[in-house]
Amino acid sequence: MGDVLYLAWRYLLYHRLKTVILVTSITLIIYLPVGLNVVVEQSGEHLTARAEATPLLVGAKGSPLELALNSLYFSQDYPELVDYAEATAIEDSSLATAIPLYVRFRSRSQPIVGTSLDYFDFQRLDFASGRPMAVLGECVIGAAVAEEFGVGVGDTVTSSPETVFDLAGVYPLRMKIAGVLAKAFTPDDDAIFVDIKTAWIIQGLGHGHQDLAQPDAAASVLNRSQDNIVANAALVQYNEITADNADSFHFHGDLAGYPLTAVIAVPNDEKSGVILRGRYTNEERDSQIVRPVTVIDELLDTILTIQQFIVAAVIIVGLATVATAALVFMLSLRLRRREIDTMHRIGGSRARVASMLLAEVAIVIVLSVALATAITLLTWRFGPGVIESFVLS
């Protein structure tokens, strides 16, 4: 047996290009349906777990999927915005705890999540170091952010402009890290959490600057009346909230109209949840309420359907590949007629020579299965993360 495998192995090694092509083709045929299944199942479990943990989401009318993906997985695409008044209305209804979300801005590739302290209790997030944010301009980062940026408590992270050309809009805010979360194995690991008001400051809805009433701010005054001072564009606004300038930070307009991407509603009990959902269903509103688990289940059903189509296609391609491989093998035998003849003429046994030829096939299959298994294991380990980042980017 050893000799047979040795001769077969030498043949495959000598014709390595042909061997690589065969192994690759068969590996793909084996891996594609299996790997796809692993990814879909794991991603499904992952997505579902997160969705199940979030009872209700309130957002502007539009795509429930976009709302769920942005709120639960912090996708880059954010839904239509809803007013902060929506959160206060839910809170005031005494039916649910309202957790505001404003997931719009990024620090490099990491999402900045504007929210409230209730979010940490809701998601059962523990702190590896530091504490929750206490004042404007502070942030709490997920474990993966700490690793990616190489930062910790006391360091800073800076928000990124929304677009390169939007110089007068969202401008970078430097935020001090107050705490680092323990690894949660959820999208929270990749997020930077700030108070909702800090998120509004990133947007420019709130800001800090010199006191316009002071004489040294005269150059920044456009005009002045008895009860109002109008500032001009020369007024420099602070891009970091410090102990010295914190008191100068303020908001213009009514906070009730300030934007959110969503509100997580955690009903006090099942009955409250039903009543709350009923209000959104029965009344004419610009907002909607969704059950994330329903949205994600629909998404997974779609993915499953696509998966089934892909698997069917792969099976067809697989059959073609196997047929092609068989043809390659038969043609190869024909080309090796003389070699086989020589071995017979020398005195090689038919059984041995045949075993050697079959061993070549067996080795290719074993290698393909082993490679497919290895890739499947890698997929099981890293696949969902790759898929999620692809879907959510």
Add this chain to the structure above:
Amino acid sequence: MINIQGLQFSYGEGDFSLQVPELSVVSGETVAIVGPSGSGKTTLLNLIAGNAIPQSGHITTNGCEVTGLHDAARRNFRIANMGMVFQEFELLEYLAVLDNILLPYRINRTLALDTDVRRRAEEIAQQVGIGDKLHRYPNHLSQGERQRVAVVRALVVRPPLLLADEPTGNLDPDNKDRVLDILFGYAENNAATLVTVTHDHDILPRFQRVIDFKNFYG
């Protein structure tokens, strides 16, 4: 060593038929078989080797009637008792020189590959001047070197009978002499029988007996 009686062979199609009423080769004898192309010289070699079965007649080689054996037994007998050398060398391109030499030990479990065999293979290779090429592949060797590999492959099993079919047909004069020296040297040193089919009349004086095939075909 070889005894042929009342041999009759044809391929079934066509007009070719081989008839050898009687032929004997003594152990240790060096015999050249000559004759026109298509006369059946190679066929006779194959029949002696047991690669083909005559329609009638007997062939006894080294005391064993090969015509009476079934296919597997003939292969086993052949690989242990006969060394085959071919005009086209017939090396396996995907095996290095040493693996080609040791091929008989891998393709039939009658022969066991052990360290003694490896050592013997390396020694013989050294003796014939290819000791430094054991890890090269055939397509990196000259014609003469490849034939020497084929010869060592035939000799490594220490066969009492060497069957060579046009062993020098593709070689230049220098390599031709070299290969013949190896074959004759082995036959002499091991009291082995050498039966060679050849078109080359220049080498005939080296053989103890020359059999003209025109007497055997019909």
Add this chain to the structure above:
Amino acid sequence: MKSSFYHLAWMALLALLIGCSSDEGAIQQQEEHRGPPVVYAVNYPLAYFAGRIAGDSVEVVLPVPVDIDPATWVPDAKAIAELQRADLVLLNGAGYEGWLQRVTLSRSRLVDTSAAFADRLIPVENDVTHSHGPTGDHSHAGTAFTTWLDCEFAIEHARAVFGALLRLHPENESEYRARLAGLEKDLQVLDLELEAVAARIGGQPLLFSHPVYQYFERRYSLNGRSLHWEPGEMPEEAQWRELSGMLSTHPAAWMIWEGTPHPEAVSRLEGLGIRSVVFQPAGNRPESGDYLSVMQDSLRALQQAFPASG
């Protein structure tokens, strides 16, 4: 060997039992340690109302040091951490907590106790806003925030505190309701008595040492103007000049102080024909007594200053 095995097994079982019981002990200890819910109040009136309504069922904390006006207090990092851990934070509202927009607290634990009368707040006089560009939104104009000095509003504050405490301890509803009723009655009596003395004051011009009496003034229809005089300090000459200017159009005979005034200021005011009376807003905890006793003391001071005729 066999006896060693049983030895070990018994020890393991014993260890398990001890571990379990100590766990139970630890859990019990934890539960005991947990104690009643912690309720933070941003000023003394709210702390008083919470204490009156909830009694010992909650721990009421006023985090402001006694020597600092709660209206000007800004929590430091330690105080913010304590506020974040509190089960309930009672806010006065009306812009009282200027620091609120700059700190992060769990909204679900915050209670704006002036939400019920948010539409009746008094804007701050002469407050200058700013805007950015000709069409930009204005910054918020401030509102007066010593809302509890209007006893009707004080009752609204108390009711809001009651509602918040009920969410913490719904099982204590009847007890809390009874206590709220008692508190409301006390505040209503105070309100009536203040109305009576205000009727005696009538429309005569008054001066207030600080602009903290807006709701008091409106509730009891008083005719007052505010200065910016610190009770324990002698005002500067510029401030006296401001007063003189004010007196020309507002000839007040009484100055209502939020704390004990400087004796020199009192005598100089008397030289101008202005007498002084102290009415403490009771924003922070008093050295002695409680909110009600402080308000009653202030009421008596007013009653003495404006006695009933006949």
